[in-house]
Amino acid sequence: MKKYTYTEKKDTRSGFGAGLSELGKTNPNVVALCADLIGSLKMDAFKAENPERFFQVGIAEANMIGIAAGLTIGGKIPFTGTFANFSTGRVYDQIRQSVAYSGKNVKICASHAGLTLGEDGATHQILEDIGLMKMLPHMCVINPCDYNQTKAATIAIADYEGPVYLRFGRPTVPNFTPADQKFEIGKAVMLNEGTDVTIIATGHMTWKAIEAGEKLAEMGISAEIINIHTIKPLDNEAILKSIAKTKCVVTAEEHQMNGGLGDSVAQLLSRHTPTPQEFVAVNDSFGESGTPDELMTKYGLDTINIIDAAKKVISRK
Amino acid sequence: MADIIQLQTLATQVRRDIVRMVHAVSSGHPGGSLGCTDFLVALYNGVLAHNSKNFTMDGKNEDLFFLSNGHISPVYYSVLARCGYFPVEELKTFRKLNSRLQGHPTTHDHLPGVRIASGSLGQGMSVAIGAALAKKLNKDNSIIYSLHGDGELQEGQIWEAALYASANKVDNYIATIDYNGRQIDGDVENVLSLGNLKAKFEAFGWQVVETEKGNDMKAVIEGLEKAKSFIGKGKPIMNIMKTEMGAGVDFMMGTHKWHGSAPNDEQLAKALGQLKETLGDY
Numbered sequence: 001m002k003k004y005t006y007t008e009k010k011d012t013r014s015g016f017g018a019g020l021s022e023l024g025k026t027n028p029n030v031v032a033l034c035a036d037l038i039g040s041l042k043m044d045a046f047k048a049e050n051p052e053r054f055f056q057v058g059i060a061e062a063n064m065i066g067i068a069a070g071l072t073i074g075g076k077i078p079f080t081g082t083f084a085n086f087s088t089g090r091v092y093d094q095i096r097q098s099v100a101y102s103g104k105n106v107k108i109c110a111s112h113a114g115l116t117l118g119e120d121g122a123t124h125q126i127l128e129d130i131g132l133m134k135m136l137p138h139m140c141v142i143n144p145c146d147y148n149q150t151k152a153a154t155i156a157i158a159d160y161e162g163p164v165y166l167r168f169g170r171p172t173v174p175n176f177t178p179a180d181q182k183f184e185i186g187k188a189v190m191l192n193e194g195t196d197v198t199i200i201a202t203g204h205m206t207w208k209a210i211e212a213g214e215k216l217a218e219m220g221i222s223a224e225i226i227n228i229h230t231i232k233p234l235d236n237e238a239i240l241k242s243i244a245k246t247k248c249v250v251t252a253e254e255h256q257m258n259g260g261l262g263d264s265v266a267q268l269l270s271r272h273t274p275t276p277q278e279f280v281a282v283n284d285s286f287g288e289s290g291t292p293d294e295l296m297t298k299y300g301l302d303t304i305n306i307i308d309a310a311k312k313v314i315s316r317k
Numbered sequence: 318m319a320d321i322i323q324l325q326t327l328a329t330q331v332r333r334d335i336v337r338m339v340h341a342v343s344s345g346h347p348g349g350s351l352g353c354t355d356f357l358v359a360l361y362n363g364v365l366a367h368n369s370k371n372f373t374m375d376g377k378n379e380d381l382f383f384l385s386n387g388h389i390s391p392v393y394y395s396v397l398a399r400c401g402y403f404p405v406e407e408l409k410t411f412r413k414l415n416s417r418l419q420g421h422p423t424t425h426d427h428l429p430g431v432r433i434a435s436g437s438l439g440q441g442m443s444v445a446i447g448a449a450l451a452k453k454l455n456k457d458n459s460i461i462y463s464l465h466g467d468g469e470l471q472e473g474q475i476w477e478a479a480l481y482a483s484a485n486k487v488d489n490y491i492a493t494i495d496y497n498g499r500q501i502d503g504d505v506e507n508v509l510s511l512g513n514l515k516a517k518f519e520a521f522g523w524q525v526v527e528t529e530k531g532n533d534m535k536a537v538i539e540g541l542e543k544a545k546s547f548i549g550k551g552k553p554i555m556n557i558m559k560t561e562m563g564a565g566v567d568f569m570m571g572t573h574k575w576h577g578s579a580p581n582d583e584q585l586a587k588a589l590g591q592l593k594e595t596l597g598d599y
Binding site: 067075 | 374434445
């Protein structure tokens with residue numbers, strides 16, 4: 001097992017803030033909008049550095065999405081910022097009609113996704129957003145795994161023409177990807193080559209997949225670990241290549257099992273190479289209040305759940 | 318500016334196009350289309366600074382119009398075609414398979430003249446504000462226009478947008494309300510009353526202009542010119558325009574029943590008998 005280390009834990013939302021600030025300096029067409037969550041989304045720097053290109057819209061997310069769509073008419077590249085729940089479910093029809101169907105170059109940037117939002121509870125812990133967004137035709141869906149990857153993704157999507165959903169979170173997590181790693185939309189990142197089982201992880205679950213891989217190695221199980229940051233378009237080639245070798249797969253995500261990354265992988269495999277698959281995801285349930293760690297344990301999104309799923313799926317080969 | 322007679326002549330032909338288009342596919346929305354014919358004819362033939370021969374999405378240095386009540390697509394398509402955005406012949410593809418003239422307008426099929434999809438109501442004001450903000454950022458002094466149904470004002474997003482536009486002094490923008498008082502289920506007053514619309518928008522910080530006769534070409538132009546006189550004065554501008562749903566076809570007026578119903582053969586003949594062919598049917 002390849003060794004991964006990190007010097008510090010950082011939140012992915014700060015990666016977004018840093019990436020946005022850099023875009024402010026390098027791309028004059030980038031504008032940003034926020035619905036009363038500047039601090040939470042770490043948009044302070046962009047706002048301070050580019051006051052004329054920053055739009056505070058207040059607690060009015062539907063209006064924010066519409067204004068963002070309008071700003072593209074005139075060549076602007078709008079980045080909207082609010083919590084994932086208010087970035088998707090609350091404004092689904094606005095995104096569907098004014099952004100996706102209209103083909104507008106809007107970047108919908110969503111923080112506090114999933115259970116790790118913590119104590120605020122289920123009203124804010126959206127676990128359906130990946131599914132909602134990936135169902136929209138031509139919507140690109142990205143869920144980076146750490147600070148560096150989120151920063152790189154933020155910068156990369158400005159050069160991509162078309163609507164993007166960028167999902168990140170609240171807690172600090174190990175920052176382990178190289179700061180200079182190029183972010184390629186739609187390209188999987190091979191974290192560890194293995195032969196017994198493929199573990200495909202996205203977002204916060206990626207570090208847990210690495211931890212699981214280390215434990216599995218101690219048990220004599222060789223896990224191939226792939227980080228999928230782009231859920232749509234999915235890197236079919238990388239997944240099929242890995243499955244050809246390992247013949248089984250575990251998917252891990254901080255999202256509902258229905259509609260998430262696991263669904264996308266299962267759909268790919270059922271069409272090309274039917275393969276035993278286990279899902280580490282939330283199973284048809286809302287979350288609740290608690291610390292992020294407590295919630296990840298209660299809802300089965302821990303390192304041990306990935307290890308158990310790996311052992312189980314190997315037995316099904 | 319074309320003269321009033323020329324505009325009225327064009328409006329009559331547009332009305333013929335509308336009833337023929339919806340009749341051909343036995344679906345669509347003639348009532349609101351007929352009611353807004355004079356407004357759209359006036360807007361696109363004298364008020365709006367636009368380039369119909371070389372359509373670009375960004376519309377740099379052009380005035381831009383957004384149709385928020387997308388169901389009145391027949392009048393929109395007819396006016397765009399007769400301004401030269403696309404061949405008039407294409408009107409016969411309205412609502413048919415593989416057409417660029419979808420039931421509700423879309424950019425999806427790259428129809429020249431259309432810059433946003435609309436149909437699901439209440440979204441166009443936000444989009445227009447975004448386009449107005451882009452104009453300001455680009456130091457482009459052109460004007461943004463939008464049109465909304467009165468029933469559409471029941472959507473909450475409209476009021477989010479109305480609040481934003483005044484708080485942020487979006488003063489390069491003129492919205493118009495098609496105030497015909499009717500919606501699918503009946504009179505707006507009975508479905509969900511808008512109360513005092515003028516007072517509401519004034520309370521929201523808008524400059525309100527009232528066009529009492531929205532089916533009188535001269536009055537429509539005067540209303541738009543008055544609205545334009547308030548551009549750049551720190552407030553978004555609302556043109557509350559009273560119209561008659563179904564205007565120009567006697568049996569379609571005075572009722573909400575033609576909001577989304579197409580005439581049959583006999584009704585078409587009757588309607589066309591009231592609308593003399595002027596510029597040639599498509």
